[in-house]
Amino acid sequence: MPSPARIRQSVRVPLHQGLGTVLQADLMTFTGLADVGEHLAVRLGPPAEVPLVRVHSECLTGEVFGSARCDCGPQLAEALRAIDDAGGVLLYLRQEGRGIGLYNKLDAYHLQQQGLDTYEANRALGLDDDLRDYAVAAQMLGALGHNEIDLLTNNPDKRDQLLRYGIKVRDTVSTGVFANPYNTGYLRAKVVRTSHTIQLKGSA
Ligand SMILES: [Zn+2]
DSSP, rough: OOOOOEEEEEEEEEEEOOOOOOOEEEEEEEESSSOOOOEEEEEESOOOSOOEEEEOOOOOOHHOOOOOTTHHHHHHHHHHHHHHHEEEEEEEEEOOGGGTTTHHHHHHHHHHTOOOHHHHHHHHOOSSSOOOOOOOHHHHHHHHHSSSSEEEOOHHHHHHHHHHOOOOEEEEEOOOOOTTTTTTHHHHHHHHHHHOOOOOTTTT
């Protein structure tokens, strides 16, 4: 079990979601997290006995610049809306590129242009497939008093890691798939390499 963390600050911020929609969010910061990243909790919607939780890793290229090489931007927007409906929290973890960092991620994109898939590219750079660790997510949930959650994910590893860290996952809610001509290879590699539960045309 990771050591306990505490809420450091909570501040109300309205979030534009396009088409005139504004979500009222509480952005929450923490002290005592297991790594030095400035991780953020975004609390939305009505109070819920069992909150809907999305553990979302930062993707600058997809979320800020709208990169079509992945589906992080639309996934983030979908998660914020779903959590605003159900009541819960989005944990925004500052672990770019599955934890390898922005520059390494762009190096991996360069290798993918030469035909490697996302996991082969990481290996060619001497990096693990996935450096993400969800201990801080469990710490944040503990600080928020959420020991039982519904988890918004297609990634079985997230559920397993949270269970290991003592968070009870009552239900797993699938996220949408936002395929486009540029990211189908990336999505397919996720399914084949990491048992993501994504339904793609032509995949088993
Ligand atoms: Zn992304």
